[in-house]
Amino acid sequence: MVDITPADGIPPAEIAEVELYHPHSWWTKYVFSQDAKVIAIQYSATATGIGLVALVLSWLMRLQLGFPGTFDFITPEAYYQFITMHGMIMVIYLLTALFLGGFGNYLIPLMVGARDMVFPYVNMLSYWVYLLAVLVLVSSFFAPGGPTGAGWTLYPPQAIMSGTPGGQDWGIILMLSSLILFIIGFTMGGLNYVVTVLQGRTRGMTMMRLPLTVWGIFTATVMALLAFPALFVACVMMLLDRVLGTSFFMPAISEMGAQLQHNGGSPILFQHLFWFFGHPEVYIVALPAFGIVSDLISTHARKNIFGYRMMVWAIVGIGALSFVVWAHHMYVSGMHPYFGFFFATTTLIIAIPTAIKVYNWVLTLWRGDIHLTIPMLFALAFIVTFVNGGLTGLFLGNVVVDVPLSDTMFVVAHFHMVMGVAPILVVFGAIYHWYPKATGRMLNETLGRFHFWVTFLGAYLIFFPMHYLGLMGIPRRYAELTDMTIMTESAHHLNSFISIMAFIVGFAQMVFLFNLIWSIRHGREAGGNPWRATTLEWQTPQTPPAHGNFGKDLPIVYRWAYDYSVPGAKEDFIPQNMPGSFGPSREPA
Amino acid sequence: MSVIIVFLLVIAGFAGWWLSHQGLMTKPWLEQGVASDLVGFDRSGLPTAKIGLGVFLAVVGCLFALFTSAYFMRMAVSDWQPLPLPRLLWLNTGVLVLSSIALQCTSVAARRGQIDTVRLGLAVAGLTALAFLIGQLMAWRQLTEDGYLLSSNPANSFFYLITGMHGLHIVGGMVGLGRTTAGAWSGARRERLRLGVELCAMYWHFLLFVWLAIFALLAGWAATFIDICRQLLT
Numbered sequence: 001m002v003d004i005t006p007a008d009g010i011p012p013a014e015i016a017e018v019e020l021y022h023p024h025s026w027w028t029k030y031v032f033s034q035d036a037k038v039i040a041i042q043y044s045a046t047a048t049g050i051g052l053v054a055l056v057l058s059w060l061m062r063l064q065l066g067f068p069g070t071f072d073f074i075t076p077e078a079y080y081q082f083i084t085m086h087g088m089i090m091v092i093y094l095l096t097a098l099f100l101g102g103f104g105n106y107l108i109p110l111m112v113g114a115r116d117m118v119f120p121y122v123n124m125l126s127y128w129v130y131l132l133a134v135l136v137l138v139s140s141f142f143a144p145g146g147p148t149g150a151g152w153t154l155y156p157p158q159a160i161m162s163g164t165p166g167g168q169d170w171g172i173i174l175m176l177s178s179l180i181l182f183i184i185g186f187t188m189g190g191l192n193y194v195v196t197v198l199q200g201r202t203r204g205m206t207m208m209r210l211p212l213t214v215w216g217i218f219t220a221t222v223m224a225l226l227a228f229p230a231l232f233v234a235c236v237m238m239l240l241d242r243v244l245g246t247s248f249f250m251p252a253i254s255e256m257g258a259q260l261q262h263n264g265g266s267p268i269l270f271q272h273l274f275w276f277f278g279h280p281e282v283y284i285v286a287l288p289a290f291g292i293v294s295d296l297i298s299t300h301a302r303k304n305i306f307g308y309r310m311m312v313w314a315i316v317g318i319g320a321l322s323f324v325v326w327a328h329h330m331y332v333s334g335m336h337p338y339f340g341f342f343f344a345t346t347t348l349i350i351a352i353p354t355a356i357k358v359y360n361w362v363l364t365l366w367r368g369d370i371h372l373t374i375p376m377l378f379a380l381a382f383i384v385t386f387v388n389g390g391l392t393g394l395f396l397g398n399v400v401v402d403v404p405l406s407d408t409m410f411v412v413a414h415f416h417m418v419m420g421v422a423p424i425l426v427v428f429g430a431i432y433h434w435y436p437k438a439t440g441r442m443l444n445e446t447l448g449r450f451h452f453w454v455t456f457l458g459a460y461l462i463f464f465p466m467h468y469l470g471l472m473g474i475p476r477r478y479a480e481l482t483d484m485t486i487m488t489e490s491a492h493h494l495n496s497f498i499s500i501m502a503f504i505v506g507f508a509q510m511v512f513l514f515n516l517i518w519s520i521r522h523g524r525e526a527g528g529n530p531w532r533a534t535t536l537e538w539q540t541p542q543t544p545p546a547h548g549n550f551g552k553d554l555p556i557v558y559r560w561a562y563d564y565s566v567p568g569a570k571e572d573f574i575p576q577n578m579p580g581s582f583g584p585s586r587e588p589a
Numbered sequence: 590m591s592v593i594i595v596f597l598l599v600i601a602g603f604a605g606w607w608l609s610h611q612g613l614m615t616k617p618w619l620e621q622g623v624a625s626d627l628v629g630f631d632r633s634g635l636p637t638a639k640i641g642l643g644v645f646l647a648v649v650g651c652l653f654a655l656f657t658s659a660y661f662m663r664m665a666v667s668d669w670q671p672l673p674l675p676r677l678l679w680l681n682t683g684v685l686v687l688s689s690i691a692l693q694c695t696s697v698a699a700r701r702g703q704i705d706t707v708r709l710g711l712a713v714a715g716l717t718a719l720a721f722l723i724g725q726l727m728a729w730r731q732l733t734e735d736g737y738l739l740s741s742n743p744a745n746s747f748f749y750l751i752t753g754m755h756g757l758h759i760v761g762g763m764v765g766l767g768r769t770t771a772g773a774w775s776g777a778r779r780e781r782l783r784l785g786v787e788l789c790a791m792y793w794h795f796l797l798f799v800w801l802a803i804f805a806l807l808a809g810w811a812a813t814f815i816d817i818c819r820q821l822l823t
Binding site: 118119187190191195198200203206207225226229232236244245261263265266269273308312313320556560562563580581 | 666
């Protein structure tokens with residue numbers, strides 16, 4: 001054990017006091033608040049609200065797929081609209097906003113030992129622009145022609161033609177405007193998350209002492225800042241194509257026998273721009289989940305994370321690699337074989353850092369003191385689900401296997417497992433873990449276990465059968481396939497089964513929401529550190545943390561975030577801000 | 590997509606350089622306490638606002654690199670007909686250079702605490718930037734009058750799109766410049782004023798650089814340059 005504390009004591013944290021904005025009224029305290037914790041709650045609540053819309057949309061889709069022809073109001077056009085809005089909301093307005101805007105805002109300042117984000121005013125603006133983006137998105141449901149039905153990838157030329165719902169109406173315009181707003185709002189927030197990690201860390205909190213949650217959110221934010229501009233460019237150019245008749249993406253094309261004025265545009269260009277954003281987006285959602293799950297496992301297994309350095313390198317490595325794999329979403333666009341070979345190779349290389357992470361999680365569990373708390377259950381479920389989803393990624397990453405599987409239900413099953421279910425499981429685990437800090441009360445245990453088992457098993461019952469449907473060749477994005485020979489009797493039964501499971505899992509989420517609201521008043525008192533965790537957010541003088549987070553003096557950090565079960569220490573965890581050295585020498589021989 | 594890849598490589602270079610100073614090889618589980626050795630891995634001495642602006646400029650750079658990438662890809666299609674650039678753009682370039690120089694002088698003056706020079710410099714920078722914007726709008730009008738409409742050819746579309754984006758960023762910068770100028774007249778604290786001026790100067794230099802790059806792009810020199818590079822490589 002190297003104790004590098006200087007003999008003459010530690011000077012107090014010598015960080016210039018942040019100029020904290022002190023609210024004067026109820027409005028500036030709870031609504032137009034500049035406190036990152038309030039903004040985090042606002043982000044989370046808005047994301048959950050719009051996420052519920054997406055959940056209902058998925059039910060409507062399942063109604064149609066499971067029981068085709070039964071519900072008259074689900075026309076093919078409506079089905080496309082449900083699919084599009086479901087995908088877009090879940091990926092961008094729910095997951096991205098929740099992980100970065102919600103968890104990022106709440107956890108970064110607390111975990112790095114800062115009083116608030118470095119630019120609180122910009123941070124507040126970020127939320128309000130995000131809310132505006134969500135409102136514009138919602139407004140498209142009420143616009144003439146309804147929301148766009150172009151699919152969440154919004155591929156031109158179909159996205160802005162009259163055959164697609166919303167293509168020549170308001171739908172696509174509102175969608176693109178909403179995305180542009182979202183990106184502007186996110187950039188404001190993202191600057192805060194990055195610069196707070198760079199500049200807001202308290203004394204002693206080196207980058208290599210950061211909890212992996214912060215590393216995950218930090219790297220994901222850097223990626224998002226560099227990837228979202230690609231979507232921005234694509235949206236602006238498509239908006240010009242649609243509104244002002246330019247031909248960035250629109251080739252010469254005729255519609256209903258009439259020649260459109262577009263000429264020579266390249267739909268492939270849109271695909272490149274879209275996926276240059278779209279692939280990093282997968283990891284923008286996954287990296288915060290990786291980070292959070294590392295902390296959950298370490299805390300609830302009472303054991304230091306295995307291979308901390310390797311975990312950091314893997315996060316950074318995945319972040320860098322994810323920018324050079326985008327074209328694996330475009331294997332069927334007719335690309336040069338060498339091009340496909342290159343992207344297949346880079347895609348498969350990502351499996352290396354990802355596998356390192358999985359091994360390290362499993363090795364952290366090995367001989368740990370595993371407490372099967374609800375956050376731990378969700379973390380374990382995440383590992384399993386992520387591995388499952390990742391394995392089908394190996395299929396789809398290879399050009400020759402991808403081509404026949406492209407646009408089948410297999411793809412749907414793959415990405416729902418790997419970037420839908422897996423990150424959402426982490427979101428749930430993280431909420432069960434940090435809810436006591438945010439509210440001072442525990443979530444109800446019985447309801448929580450019910451929620452976990454139904455969600456975990458149910459998600460498998462939904463998405464596992466979809467792999468088989470996909471292998472049978474059943475395509476995605478079709479409202480009705482009843483008359484086709486591939487839709488055998490058994491495939492129909494499977495579809496109905498999936499739909500019923502989807503309703504049950506959706507119902508479990510209602511139980512979870514009830515738990516969230518009910519426990520604010522009726523939950524068990526949690527105390528300041530119910531999980532006996534080491535990181536700084538659990539060491540605040542008040543729970544929930546007050547404005548300014550840490551009372552009079554900022555904490556000084558003396559150790560890394562994972563001192564669990566240190567031999568010789570009084571308790572099985574040593575908070576990061578506790579001085580002194582413990583335990584026998586852990587120096588390598 | 591090669592332009593954006595090159596741009597990201599530069600960013601990755603920066604990130605790698607920074608990471609290499611963060612002690613990625615240390616073994617945090619073996620080191621306890623706060624010591625002077627660890628302070629080296631601490632926050633940067635630069636003002637936080639400058640780092641924030643730096644990160645923002647990386648995002649803006651990314652945006653324009655992507656527009657450039659899209660420009661080159663769309664250019665390869667046969668219907669591309671380059672448009673003649675109005676000569677006015679040369680004048681605009683000169684005005685924007687003046688604006689940047691004015692802000693550079695202002696930041697020197699702010700460092701020395703010469704408040705009158707600062708006020709003068711800020712006013713000159715603001716006016717020249719405004720003149721640049723008006724000049725750009727006049728160039729747009731000249732082109733539309735000559736029949737080079739937004740949707741008649743992709744080269745025109747890109748011209749309006751990219752210059753428009755750049756102009757919008759200048760407009761955004763004017764807000765910051767306006768706030769700093771207001772501070773200079775109402776007697777803001779000296780350090781605060783100096784920081785504000787330096788931030789404006791940084792942003793202006795960056796936008797000047799972006800303008801020079803897109804001017805070269807729109808005039809076709811960038812394509813020639815890339816062709817030469819490609820021939821050298823093959």
